[in-house]
Amino acid sequence: MPICKVGDKLEVSQDMLLYQLFDLDEPTQMLSVDVWVESTWQDCRLVWDPASFNNVTEFAIKSEQIWYPDLIFYESLHGNFEEGMFIYGESTARVRHDGWLGAQALFKAFCRVNIRQFPYDSQRCNITFSSWTKDARTFRLKRKSGETGDKKDHAFAEASNGEWEVTGFPSYNRMTARNIGVLENETAEYTEVVFQLRLRRKYLFHQTYMLFPCMLLTWLAAFAFFLPTECGERIAYITTILLSLVVFLLLVAENIPRSGDAVPILGVYFCLAVCLVSVANLMVIASYNVSLKPNDFCPPEWLRRCCFRLGPLVGFLPTHHNGRAKLLAFRMNPRNPTTSSNAEAATAAADA
Known part of the structure; x- marks a missing residue:
């Protein structure tokens, strides 16, 4: 030196x-x-x-x-x-x-x-x-x-x-x-x-080609319930959306280090979107299964509670406590279950 x-x-x-x-x-x-x-x-x-x-x-x-x-x-x-x-x-x-x-x-x-x-x-x-x-x-x-x-x-x-x-x-x-x-x-x-x-x-690329399509697919998944049950395309429609979200999730996983220290917020968003679409897929399958039941089919108690008590809470709708009367009124007249005669008959049947 x-x-x-x-x-x-x-x-x-x-x-x-x-x-x-x-x-x-x-x-x-x-x-x-x-x-x-x-x-x-x-x-x-x-x-x-x-x-x-x-x-x-x-x-x-x-x-x-x-x-x-x-x-x-x-x-x-x-x-x-x-x-x-x-x-x-x-x-x-x-x-x-x-x-x-x-x-x-x-x-x-x-x-x-x-x-x-x-x-x-x-x-x-x-x-x-x-x-x-x-x-x-x-x-x-x-x-x-x-x-x-x-x-x-x-x-x-x-x-x-x-x-x-x-x-x-x-x-x-x-x-x-x-x-x-x-x-x-x-x-x-x-x-x-x-x-x-x-x-x-510079997040413009990821925001345009990954985040925005995922938001659009998640929004389109809600329209699966507007499809008629008779067409039989509900399950295929929402399953396609689910597979598309999984592909986007794999793209995120390929661009980040394989580390267990942290999970990116974009990956968390994609995981939540996949979970929501998966729940919607299960609901579509359940609704399609119920639509194929005979007219005298009576849903189980847990399903009635979910539909008439938890369902309105999730959708920010008024809760109907007399769920059994509403269900019987619907069974008597599916096209117009809110008529007074049907409602009175359903209430009497429920009280009996």
Whole structure:
């Protein structure tokens, strides 16, 4: 490590600029971005006088030919060092005559997705840089924009894509204690630089092609009771609507991570819609079964209670307590069960 004076610390400034957000894949929780990562530090061993070398003030060199900090980012998708956990393995560095160096790198990162508010959700993806072996006693990593605050935005205005809108890309410094030895009390502090990518989903696509059709199908399911019983198409009609809602529910499941931490509100809505249409399907089957009964068929007591007591409560209609009299009046004259003669006869039969 290029420390020329005893007791000094090597300071490395870390900066990142977001050019383009490619994708945030929710099922795999993989963040694909095009970023420009730059680290700058001073190496006292690479200082020269430009006048002695034809006024050459800087040159480019492979990072593997010079000393570079062993920086890693915790959210790397690679599980070993050879495939990119160290960010400056095969990049190109720029060396200046005063000893300042800069190196760049491109990468993909892991981002934990919170799907509770899907598709009206906002995500925050952290990209954390730190040294692998050097603690704060000899090495200091800081963000290039300054010491305090996170007001600087490290993203271009055109960085958003068709699905996500970049609302901010601030950075900040922090200190983290790690266990460096075999014993539990052997800890050391390490400096870290955190870049936080803030995203907000553009919900117009999901609202137009998923939410609105589901609302329309749920509304159309109520019209199954307006179909004549004799046509025999009630069950096929509402079963088709039920299968369509199940297909939409499967589409939602394919676009979210397989996690048991939370259930998206859109998935809850589809599940409730499937339950309501399933209940309507059972009611259609029950009504079709009752319509095929003979004229002297008397419904069971639980069915009469549901129809004449619970039914009006659900439909916000006045409750008829004398449900048996109403039923007998309907059996005597199905076309006009509310006539006075039928009602009186039904009341007398009920009292008897």
